[in-house]
Amino acid sequence: MALSIVDSCVNCWACYDVCPSNAIYQSSAHFKINPKKCTECEGDYAHPQCASICPIEETILDAAGEAINPLGSLTGIPPEKMKEAMDEIQAR
Numbered sequence: 001m002a003l004s005i006v007d008s009c010v011n012c013w014a015c016y017d018v019c020p021s022n023a024i025y026q027s028s029a030h031f032k033i034n035p036k037k038c039t040e041c042e043g044d045y046a047h048p049q050c051a052s053i054c055p056i057e058e059t060i061l062d063a064a065g066e067a068i069n070p071l072g073s074l075t076g077i078p079p080e081k082m083k084e085a086m087d088e089i090q091a092r
């Protein structure tokens with residue numbers, strides 16, 4: 001079982017140093033997780049360290065493909081409010 005990093009990664013390096021398994025590496029586009037090395041932090045930490053420190057919502061997915069930090073979880077802004085605001089900005 002392994003986590004994965006998707007395209008919304010902003011290459012901030014925050015997750016790189018906190019991984020106890022050295023599973024995170026920089027690829028040409030963005031950081032990625034080597035599924036052969038990722039242990040989901042089991043045995044080391046109660047929570048996946050990469051997802052705990054990642055500042056971008058929906059960027060780190062669990063083994064089932066679900067975002068560990070879903071939209072609104074870090075900002076506290078409900079997704080529908082965020083959509084309203086983005087729609088308003090784009091309409092300017």
Ligand code: SF4
Pocket residue numbers: 003018019020021022023024033037038039040041048049050051
């Ligand atoms: S879940 Fe843990 S072991 Fe897997 S990549 Fe993230 S920090 Fe590393």
Ligand code: SF4
Pocket residue numbers: 005008009010011012013014015016031050053054055056059060
């Ligand atoms: S912490 Fe998140 S945004 Fe930063 S490099 Fe890791 S996956 Fe990308």
